[in-house]
Amino acid sequence: MAQADRAPDATLRRFSGYGMKRAFNMVQSDLNAALKPFGLRMITFSALVVIRDAPGLRQARLAEVLQMEKPNLVALLDELERAGLITRTRLAEDRRAHALDVTGAGITLCARALAAVDAHESRMTEGLTPEERAALIRALRVIETNGGET
Template sequence: MKNPAPKSDQTTVVTHVSDATLRNFMGYHMKRAFNVVQADLARTLKPFDLRMLTYTALVLIVDNPGMRQSQLADAMDIERPNLVVIIDELERRELIVRDRVPNDRRAYALKVTLAGRHLYEKTVAAVTAHEAVLLDGIDDATRVAVIAAMKKIEKSQGKG
């Protein structure tokens, strides 16, 4: 039988939550910063009826015409079944087309439509502006250092 929690005559009321211990971890800072970036990006993409994942897929397809769905899943680091939902949405909106790969009837090449290219141009400009505002006050040397550190962390994946 478990021991009941000790009873206290006084009720403690927390007026400030401390995250001091968590602030010692880089991952915690990265997650907090990502939350800010993600929320701001969602607001930026909302007028275009895109989410972060659909935007990412559109950009990768425009930048890599003819890529296969499996390549897109790998580039986005998502499971192939989850990618199908994203591809279906982009195709339904007539932003991309799926063409069968001639020498592999099971594979599809992804290509952007004219409407997709126009949306890509508008959204890349909006996201570029969003990042400029969000990162205002952070000098170029710091940006380069942060990106280099994140790349190093990404490359260390699986070495633990």
């Protein structure tokens, strides 16, 4: 018998991080493909949704929420603004900051994109029961929290 039929990455399969990397690679490519018709990528979609749900958000706060550095947000928001999906408005009470808001066109597109992402999620989690999917999301949250405590 030996180890002839043993998968070459069997040792790595025991680690949840390895499974995460592989699963996420699939998710990412499928999601980006699903968002392409809307002119969105994973990250621009995320930003659009967060701004829609928290109108008037500041860029620094958005950077916190999406866990990215502020400089990298600039080009991303330029892209969304150029596409007519969001606006940057100088705040009266703090003229350093910009308030972010989604335009009417942005809200429409966001809703359509969300439907596409829902379909994507269903596709990727096919074969899992709703309970298993919920447990997955909960487990990922635990890991995220454990990491943040360092």
